[in-house]
Amino acid sequence: MRKIYIFDTTLRDGEQSPGVNLNTKEKVEIAYQLEKLGVDRIEAGFPAASPGDLAAVNAVARAIKNSSVIGLARSRTQDIDAVREALIGAQDPCIHLFLASSPIHRQHKLRMSKEQMLEAAESAIKYAKQYFSKVEFSPEDAGRTEIDFLCQVTEMAIKAGATVVNIPDTVGFLTPYEYGNIFKTLKGNVNGIEKIQLSAHCHDDLGMSTANALAAILNGADQIEGTINGIGERAGNTSLEEVAMALETRQDFFQAKTTLNLSEIARTSRLVSKLTGMVVPGNKAIVGANAFAHESGIHQDGMLKEKTTYEIMSPETIGLKDSKLVLGKHSGRHAFREKLIDLGYELSEEQVNTAFNKFKDLADKKKEVSDEDIRAMIEEKLIDTQEVFKLDVLRVSYGNQFVPSARVSIHTLEGSVLEEEAEGNGSVDAIYNAIDKATKEEVELSDYSIKSVSHGKDAQGEVHVILAQNGITEQGRGVSTDILEASAKAYIDALNRLIEKRKTSTGRRDKMSLI
Numbered sequence: 001m002r003k004i005y006i007f008d009t010t011l012r013d014g015e016q017s018p019g020v021n022l023n024t025k026e027k028v029e030i031a032y033q034l035e036k037l038g039v040d041r042i043e044a045g046f047p048a049a050s051p052g053d054l055a056a057v058n059a060v061a062r063a064i065k066n067s068s069v070i071g072l073a074r075s076r077t078q079d080i081d082a083v084r085e086a087l088i089g090a091q092d093p094c095i096h097l098f099l100a101s102s103p104i105h106r107q108h109k110l111r112m113s114k115e116q117m118l119e120a121a122e123s124a125i126k127y128a129k130q131y132f133s134k135v136e137f138s139p140e141d142a143g144r145t146e147i148d149f150l151c152q153v154t155e156m157a158i159k160a161g162a163t164v165v166n167i168p169d170t171v172g173f174l175t176p177y178e179y180g181n182i183f184k185t186l187k188g189n190v191n192g193i194e195k196i197q198l199s200a201h202c203h204d205d206l207g208m209s210t211a212n213a214l215a216a217i218l219n220g221a222d223q224i225e226g227t228i229n230g231i232g233e234r235a236g237n238t239s240l241e242e243v244a245m246a247l248e249t250r251q252d253f254f255q256a257k258t259t260l261n262l263s264e265i266a267r268t269s270r271l272v273s274k275l276t277g278m279v280v281p282g283n284k285a286i287v288g289a290n291a292f293a294h295e296s297g298i299h300q301d302g303m304l305k306e307k308t309t310y311e312i313m314s315p316e317t318i319g320l321k322d323s324k325l326v327l328g329k330h331s332g333r334h335a336f337r338e339k340l341i342d343l344g345y346e347l348s349e350e351q352v353n354t355a356f357n358k359f360k361d362l363a364d365k366k367k368e369v370s371d372e373d374i375r376a377m378i379e380e381k382l383i384d385t386q387e388v389f390k391l392d393v394l395r396v397s398y399g400n401q402f403v404p405s406a407r408v409s410i411h412t413l414e415g416s417v418l419e420e421e422a423e424g425n426g427s428v429d430a431i432y433n434a435i436d437k438a439t440k441e442e443v444e445l446s447d448y449s450i451k452s453v454s455h456g457k458d459a460q461g462e463v464h465v466i467l468a469q470n471g472i473t474e475q476g477r478g479v480s481t482d483i484l485e486a487s488a489k490a491y492i493d494a495l496n497r498l499i500e501k502r503k504t505s506t507g508r509r510d511k512m513s514l515i
């Protein structure tokens with residue numbers, strides 16, 4: 001199987017992302033992780049950019065033993081000298097020179113003719129070659145360069161001593177078909193092309209950077225340049241984890257592979273995100289939080305029966321523990337039952353169905369239903385109490401300039417409906433006064449506490465109350481996404497328990513069921 005070399009430029013092109021600035025310590029920490037990941041080449045920075053970057057590249061050069069360390073330079077002697085200084089102490093140093101070759105860049109930016117561009121690049125490569133055995137040359141904006149001139153530039157670079165010629169689609173302009181064809185043309189037309197490695201460097205301006213890199217591989221590229229999480233200038237660079245996993249997953253098609261330690265991908269992604277401050281979108285391929293998460297019932301059912309129904313690669317390959325089945329409003333019974341088993345509940349089919357209906361009601365109110373939500377929902381009815389009273393409707397009126405009032409409608413076991421309205425010192429007090437009026441139970445609220453069951457603004461609130469009546473006390477519990485409803489439910493739950501306790505001499509129940 002053909003090996004594809006991985007050239008990581010997270011610390012150079014990745015650092016060119018607006019807002020990202022890595023200090024020496026951070027660059028070395030990322031470089032160590034890239035070495036663990038097994039990248040062949042690490043472009044550590046642009047030493048001529050600043051004394052700080054020169055020092056950072058030098059620190060990386062001295063720290064890294066198993067990957068080649070590279071510094072970027074314009075085709076100017078002072079930049080090359082800066083890379084020479086920065087790579088002192090490197091085990092396997094390499095310089096990366098560039099000079100734009102496209103008509104737009106030649107005319108407007110460099111103000112050079114084709115001949116001047118060729119001459120400047122040639123003399124820079126020859127100068128660098130005196131100090132480095134490994135020289136990579138990039139005709140910047142190769143993607144928009146006349147193809148015959150690109151062949152000429154590549155041949156010049158090979159003759160001058162370049163060991164790698166990189167073909168950057170600097171502005172992410174090309175389609176995979178066009179980019180692949182450039183490699184095919186260079187392979188077929190440039191003298192000495194077999195002596196060097198051809199490299200692909202793509203940008204994601206049109207969202208085609210990974211597809212372009214793969215097209216280059218299909219047409220003979222030996223090396224792929226890119227960054228972790230696809231960070232980089234503007235829309236970013238090719239995501240190396242995407243290329244690596246595409247080759248791994250579709251070896252049958254590409255007949256090529258990297259030598260990366262794939263199980264380090266997730267860890268590397270997290271570190272780069274943490275130190276650059278660039279958050280990985282949830283739906284990002286391979287490393288996004290949802291890349292191995294399944295929310296809909298039909299998919300979850302398939303996953304439970306056979307993971308390959310909905311996963312083309314396993315999360316373990318990139319160093320994650322497992323796929324996630326996220327419970328939400330699209331989930332079905334199979335996944336819900338599995339979650340109950342995971343959480344340690346053994347329920348009958350009828351109980352699962354009742355719980356599932358409640359879960360769907362909750363899922364309509366919440367984006368994601370957490371384990372804590374499910375526990376709270378199941379355990380809300382842990383003890384099988386006869387529901388003498390059941391809350392039907394609750395309406396609360398509150399304004400900071402007004403006395404709060406509440407209206408409740410309660411169903412009784414006998415089938416009647418009790419409706420009452422009351423005011424109170426606060427909304428909860430008004431609710432409890434209305435319940436007292438409706439049920440005609442005289443109780444004392446001896447404790448009230450509330451806590452959040454899960455996280456986020458839509459978290460469920462769990463209310464605990466203790467009610468006392470003629471020396472008997474009972475507790476009640478209510479859970480809802482609305483804390484006033486949770487308060488009402490907890491109070492009525494405690495009332496039902498009190499009534500049941502009154503009926504028995506011991507006051508103890510021995511019948512337990514989950515819902």
Ligand SMILES: CC(=O)SCCNC(=O)CCNC(=O)[C@H](O)C(C)(C)COP(=O)(O)OP(=O)(O)OC[C@H]1O[C@@H](n2cnc3c(N)ncnc32)[C@H](O)[C@@H]1OP(=O)(O)O
Nearest residue numbers: 046048049050073074075076098099100109110140170233
């Ligand atoms: C596609 C890429 O990602 S290329 C890499 C981009 N990365 C960076 O630019 C980050 C680091 N850059 C820097 O810190 C600064 O731009 C420096 C230190 C390199 C240069 O700064 P300055 O000397 O102030 O020049 P400035 O950046 O304003 O302009 C760039 C100059 O380099 C020239 N230039 C651009 N590319 C090259 C090149 N590959 N080889 C030679 N000269 C070049 C430009 O034509 C311009 O020259 P001019 O001053 O004669 O007009």
Ligand SMILES: CC(C)C(=O)C(=O)O
Nearest residue numbers: 098138140141168170
């Ligand atoms: C320096 C070069 C290779 C570059 O980053 C680009 O052209 O995108």
Ligand SMILES: [Mg+2]
Nearest residue numbers: 013170201233
């Ligand atoms: Mg680039």
